[in-house]
Amino acid sequence: MENDKIIKWCINQSRRQRHDFMNYLQVIFGYLQINKPNEALNYIKKINNKMVMLSQIYNLESSYIALIIQDIISIIERCGLEWHIKSIISYISDEEITKNINKYFDTLEKIKNELMLIIKSDFKKQEIYITVYSIDNIQYILLTNTSNFDDSYLSELNNSKDLIHKYDYLDCKAVLIKVI
Template sequence: MNELEKYISLLRKQRHDFMNDLQVIYGYLQIKRPQGALEYIDRLSKQNETISEIYKLQDDGFSLCLENNIKKLWANEVKVEIDIEISNFKNKIFENEYNKKNDLVNTIFMEIEATDQKFVYIYIFQDELGESLLLANNEAMLGEISWMDEWQQIDMAIDGFKIYRCDFDNNIAYRLIF
């Protein structure tokens, strides 16, 4: 699929999602439940604020990848918690080898969602190892970052990326370091 087709496909999906949201709001109003409509609008507003925070990192490829995955989680009623501790990335991480990086992140999200935990924790931060993305199905996995030597390093042919995985019981976490 060429770039124009991808762009058109994204626009069509956004328009479709927007129309679905309008239908939900209209439905609440038709059944005389304005409070339900207001709550739905509030939820949409909070979700859009979350997505906007990701785009403030100034890497559109990275942001689009996360946005698509987060919206899939929301559609499947998975709770998503996001912590962003940096204002923007030093480099555009997804500028080169976008498809490989996008596929990797999509695969991680699918594995995490397959645990049926109904929760995904996303943490974007920087430490002595570099700028990082942590994805986990349990916020408690954040405590495992200090034990990075016990995480399994995954070899991938993606320049500038280090990938680590940690799991126990039904808890999974991935850390991507850029």
């Protein structure tokens, strides 16, 4: 991958974080201006929980996976939904991701646009749980509307060439994203 693409990607992530941080401060300032310190404290606790979850992502061995997950979180937040990290594997081979990252970048916008449409239509007003899997050296990110999702079917999807798989059964909704 060309260095300018990596730099642009990182700068865009930093811009989003700065924008979010400024919004957080404005909300807290607003609560304090209208003399609602308890709401400000509750909001700070909510932000703190979000930062703890983001720390799990940033502590991953692979910075690429961290940035990809951050992209997905950004999409979720733009849809006005809350998110939680359900589980995340602690080690993902950076070597495997690095040699295939161009494939991801080539389809990044397609994935993001398709994911935005799915989240808007299927996950209305629901919290989204994020899980990262590695199955046979292929990295997946699973988004579900329940923390009790039965993931036994995931290995069957391993041979598919599709980048996004949608699962919808009764009240259970899931999207499986093949990263690399």
